[in-house]
Amino acid sequence: MKNKEEKRELILQAALRNFAEEGFDRATMQNIAKSAGVGKGTTYEYFPSKEALFCEVLLKGISNMVDELTAVLQQPGTVHEKVERLFQKNLEIFRTKSDLRAIMLNNIGKIPADLHRQLMEKQRELLGTMERIFTEAIQADEMVDVPPRIAAAAVLNGLQVIYTYQLEKGETYESVIEHYLKLIFHGLDKR
Amino acid sequence: MKNKEEKRELILQAALRNFAEEGFDRATMQNIAKSAGVGKGTTYEYFPSKEALFCEVLLKGISNMVDELTAVLQQPGTVHEKVERLFQKNLEIFRTKSDLRAIMLNNIGKIPADLHRQLMEKQRELLGTMERIFTEAIQADEMVDVPPRIAAAAVLNGLQVIYTYQLEKGETYESVIEHYLKLIFHGLDKR
Amino acid sequence: MKNKEEKRELILQAALRNFAEEGFDRATMQNIAKSAGVGKGTTYEYFPSKEALFCEVLLKGISNMVDELTAVLQQPGTVHEKVERLFQKNLEIFRTKSDLRAIMLNNIGKIPADLHRQLMEKQRELLGTMERIFTEAIQADEMVDVPPRIAAAAVLNGLQVIYTYQLEKGETYESVIEHYLKLIFHGLDKR
Amino acid sequence: MKNKEEKRELILQAALRNFAEEGFDRATMQNIAKSAGVGKGTTYEYFPSKEALFCEVLLKGISNMVDELTAVLQQPGTVHEKVERLFQKNLEIFRTKSDLRAIMLNNIGKIPADLHRQLMEKQRELLGTMERIFTEAIQADEMVDVPPRIAAAAVLNGLQVIYTYQLEKGETYESVIEHYLKLIFHGLDKR
DNA sequence: TATGAATGAGATTTCATTCAT
DNA sequence: TATGAATGAAATCTCATTCAT
Incomplete structure (x- = not known):
């Protein structure tokens, strides 16, 4: 099991890729989560909102x-x-x-x-x-x-x-x- | 009554303002129409889609x-x-x-x-x-x-x-x- | 200029073709009028509504x-x-x-x-x-x-x-x- | 809580009723969802589109x-x-x-x-x-x-x-x- | 009488966010 | 803690109908 910091970093990197490719509006939390290899809800454990993540x-x-x-x-x-x-x-x-x-x-x-x-x-x-x-x-x-x-x-x-x-x-x-x-x-x- | 070319221009200008303020995704045809002082459907009489207008x-x-x-x-x-x-x-x-x-x-x-x-x-x-x-x-x-x-x-x-x-x-x-x-x-x- | 009865007939035939090809919902008064070679508003001079025409x-x-x-x-x-x-x-x-x-x-x-x-x-x-x-x-x-x-x-x-x-x-x-x-x-x- | 298969079935049955009563075009996903007792978005979790459901x-x-x-x-x-x-x-x-x-x-x-x-x-x-x-x-x-x-x-x-x-x-x-x-x-x- | 520009109700679909498990 | 099923707000676009000319 990864520790919290690593998973956070994973999500950040997935978000970077997705925001870069799709732009803020078109990028979806769904895809970011999938890219990071975590569940959709998990992203919200680490970041309170899409905007905060961005x-x-x-x-x-x-x-x-x-x-x-x-x-x-x-x-x-x-x-x-x-x-x-x-x-x-x-x-x-x-x-x-x-x-x-x-x-x-x-x-x-x-x-x-x-x-x-x-x-x-x-x-x-x-x-x-x-x-x-x-x-x-x-x-x-x-x-x-x-x-x-x-x-x-x-x-x-x-x-x-x-x-x-x-x-x-x-x-x-x-x-x-x-x-x-x-x-x-x-x-x-x-x- | 304004002629067609003038109304077209009106919509274009309203769109310019809205796209500038909100960006493409957040700008809505509804608001662009309202800014132009026309009905929502009217914008579609002059431009086939939001993208075309943009x-x-x-x-x-x-x-x-x-x-x-x-x-x-x-x-x-x-x-x-x-x-x-x-x-x-x-x-x-x-x-x-x-x-x-x-x-x-x-x-x-x-x-x-x-x-x-x-x-x-x-x-x-x-x-x-x-x-x-x-x-x-x-x-x-x-x-x-x-x-x-x-x-x-x-x-x-x-x-x-x-x-x-x-x-x-x-x-x-x-x-x-x-x-x-x-x-x-x-x-x-x-x- | 065609007389009223002929124009009525023209619209009916155009409607027949359009309803047949598209079905009631998908057929549009716009297209029916165009098929009949009359203006959109004209159809409403002869038939009170799309349903009545149908x-x-x-x-x-x-x-x-x-x-x-x-x-x-x-x-x-x-x-x-x-x-x-x-x-x-x-x-x-x-x-x-x-x-x-x-x-x-x-x-x-x-x-x-x-x-x-x-x-x-x-x-x-x-x-x-x-x-x-x-x-x-x-x-x-x-x-x-x-x-x-x-x-x-x-x-x-x-x-x-x-x-x-x-x-x-x-x-x-x-x-x-x-x-x-x-x-x-x-x-x-x-x- | 119902399992996924049951809910799917629920939506299918609601759709059957609605399509039967209203026809494809008049039936709305809104109503189908309501008939099935789920939210509008939920139907799209099970069926990618209205047509696919039909x-x-x-x-x-x-x-x-x-x-x-x-x-x-x-x-x-x-x-x-x-x-x-x-x-x-x-x-x-x-x-x-x-x-x-x-x-x-x-x-x-x-x-x-x-x-x-x-x-x-x-x-x-x-x-x-x-x-x-x-x-x-x-x-x-x-x-x-x-x-x-x-x-x-x-x-x-x-x-x-x-x-x-x-x-x-x-x-x-x-x-x-x-x-x-x-x-x-x-x-x-x-x- | 004939027209078509104007309109807005309404439909499908997407997606951030919540929450029960 | 981690998950994903569920949700509904909101956006685009269509089109019957109206009405000024």
């Missing part, structure tokens, strides 16, 4: 993701190195956690205000970290003097390109990122 | 939006001017067409394959226009030599910042855009 | 059918000849008025009590005619002495065989009827 | 009926005895299973092609049994030499008389059957 899936997933991104930013190095590692980690997440991103993309409107606040808070954490790095870099004369918060937002927003960009023949995500980073650091204008 | 709302909205953005890119000017106008038009759309964006954000998963293809096509049009502008600018030695498609994707992706950025005290979207454009053209690195 | 279609059709069958019974001849003509006329009706029979088969339950009474009355007329013929034949010692009403019911019931019998290779309805008549007159027992 | 009701009922009729034909005896028992069993069914017949009469058009094939197959079984009996009887010189299949169809068709015949004062179904059988065996002609 929230936990999302909060946990996003938190992990943000934590991973934050971690690479906090490793020592230049701004260049940090941003580059950020994009590489982002690619890794894109490749390994498609479920989470699918949920994010399709269910933003289903997120209760309460959870939304928590999620924004998490995101702001990452933005804050990025901003701090830029502030220091500006002070250290390591980069151009732009409002660091806007720069941080711009770079973080750039992480999304990978989710919409259609690879051309011969391109790899790695090569795209390489060019993308060049743009971020050099800009469009010639020097 | 598709038309989306296709029409996105098409208009892309057309507007494309239009400003095609007015004469330097790359600088074009990209700047693009961001300003984007801000204008953001301020006037929040409903459409809300639908886009929350219902990607509900978009039928058929419509999805049409939408991607529209989006590719815009990307293509941007890419062509960059290609010419590179040939004219007006901008740095990066793969123009990637640059185009980067700039277009940048349009989304406005939808997530949280204004600080004293900031306006106009000032944010100003800094943002500076980043796009100059990059983070000092010269 | 009743008139049925009553008219059955009345015609019974009248045709009655007519052949009233032509002079022996019992043999009359019953034989009855079956032949029945075959003719089967071949030319499949719509009416389709309605009869599938919509008995939809027939309002009021119409049902009228229909039974019509049927009883035919039964009565047949019964009278048998009564006379018995008195004339032309046929065996059985309760003429039961004999009449048996023969009339026999008319239905044609609607369920599946022809074998080489058989024709004509040949089936020939054997069938032999049975009616001679019975199963050897003599 | 099919099962019909197939089960007809199968039972045909099996009962077949059984009496297979008991030993002369052709006379067999046909007589057939009519008596038919009367018994008529008296005890009016619901089923009502459905048959009023909903032929609602029967899905798939079920229709199964039903015809069942009916053909009975026709085949009857035909075989007649074939043997003819070979044994026990009855007149008519195509046995036609004779079988005629006799089986005769079973329906009971569903349309209106009893006169002083008549009973038993007496009607008695005369009817006489007709089948002796025919109308005098000897």
Whole structure:
């Protein structure tokens, strides 16, 4: 017999898959339970409602993701190195956690205000970290003097390109990122 | 008495509002009809199904939006001017067409394959226009030599910042855009 | 412009076809009107309701059918000849008025009590005619002495065989009827 | 608490009654559920759709009926005895299973092609049994030499008389059957 | 008189949630 | 604790009928 924590985790993972594939409304507790290999009623022993389950899936997933991104930013190095590692980690997440991103993309409107606040808070954490790095870099004369918060937002927003960009023949995500980073650091204008 | 085209438009607008506020699944034909000031059955006189209505709302909205953005890119000017106008038009759309964006954000998963293809096509049009502008600018030695498609994707992706950025005290979207454009053209690195 | 009676007839015929193909519930006034080449509202100028239209279609059709069958019974001849003509006329009706029979088969339950009474009355007329013929034949010692009403019911019931019998290779309805008549007159027992 | 099989049976019986009284289209799952003493959703736990429920009701009922009729034909005896028992069993069914017949009469058009094939197959079984009996009887010189299949169809068709015949004062179904059988065996002609 | 746009009652079906076992 | 049978609210869609033109 599995212990409680393991079964809880099983349900969370099954929910992640189902919400990703079907979206919040179309995913059913029935299927989530079946995916998890438990009875329908059992899910309600661990989570009080479908919405609560959804929230936990999302909060946990996003938190992990943000934590991973934050971690690479906090490793020592230049701004260049940090941003580059950020994009590489982002690619890794894109490749390994498609479920989470699918949920994010399709269910933003289903997120209760309460959870939304928590999620924004998490995101702001990452933005804050990025901003701090830029502030220091500006002070250290390591980069151009732009409002660091806007720069941080711009770079973080750039992480999304990978989710919409259609690879051309011969391109790899790695090569795209390489060019993308060049743009971020050099800009469009010639020097 | 309104004529048929006007009533159709009325329903489309009511649907836009409802889909934006509730998402596809939660929005009900009942409410859309009430919003439009018509009976439930009447909506079915104009649109064969909820999905068909949804598709038309989306296709029409996105098409208009892309057309507007494309239009400003095609007015004469330097790359600088074009990209700047693009961001300003984007801000204008953001301020006037929040409903459409809300639908886009929350219902990607509900978009039928058929419509999805049409939408991607529209989006590719815009990307293509941007890419062509960059290609010419590179040939004219007006901008740095990066793969123009990637640059185009980067700039277009940048349009989304406005939808997530949280204004600080004293900031306006106009000032944010100003800094943002500076980043796009100059990059983070000092010269 | 057609006159009123012609348009009425047009609607009745369209209704006959539609009720036959779809059954009472599935047939729609919309389609009936379209089949008749008139507007939806127009049908209501001629018939107060869907049910009323259905009743008139049925009553008219059955009345015609019974009248045709009655007519052949009233032509002079022996019992043999009359019953034989009855079956032949029945075959003719089967071949030319499949719509009416389709309605009869599938919509008995939809027939309002009021119409049902009228229909039974019509049927009883035919039964009565047949019964009278048998009564006379018995008195004339032309046929065996059985309760003429039961004999009449048996023969009339026999008319239905044609609607369920599946022809074998080489058989024709004509040949089936020939054997069938032999049975009616001679019975199963050897003599 | 009833077990699953019993509840299933309860719903089937409620459906039988409702389909008989209202016809397929007018009968509602709501009412069927109420008749069965269960909730609306419960019916869908046992039958995937209204149509599936209808099919099962019909197939089960007809199968039972045909099996009962077949059984009496297979008991030993002369052709006379067999046909007589057939009519008596038919009367018994008529008296005890009016619901089923009502459905048959009023909903032929609602029967899905798939079920229709199964039903015809069942009916053909009975026709085949009857035909075989007649074939043997003819070979044994026990009855007149008519195509046995036609004779079988005629006799089986005769079973329906009971569903349309209106009893006169002083008549009973038993007496009607008695005369009817006489007709089948002796025919109308005098000897 | 002829029309068809407008309507809303009503049907089937889904599924989150409860609760007896 | 774990289960799944039972439930009914709610959503989409159909169509007879009305009525303004």
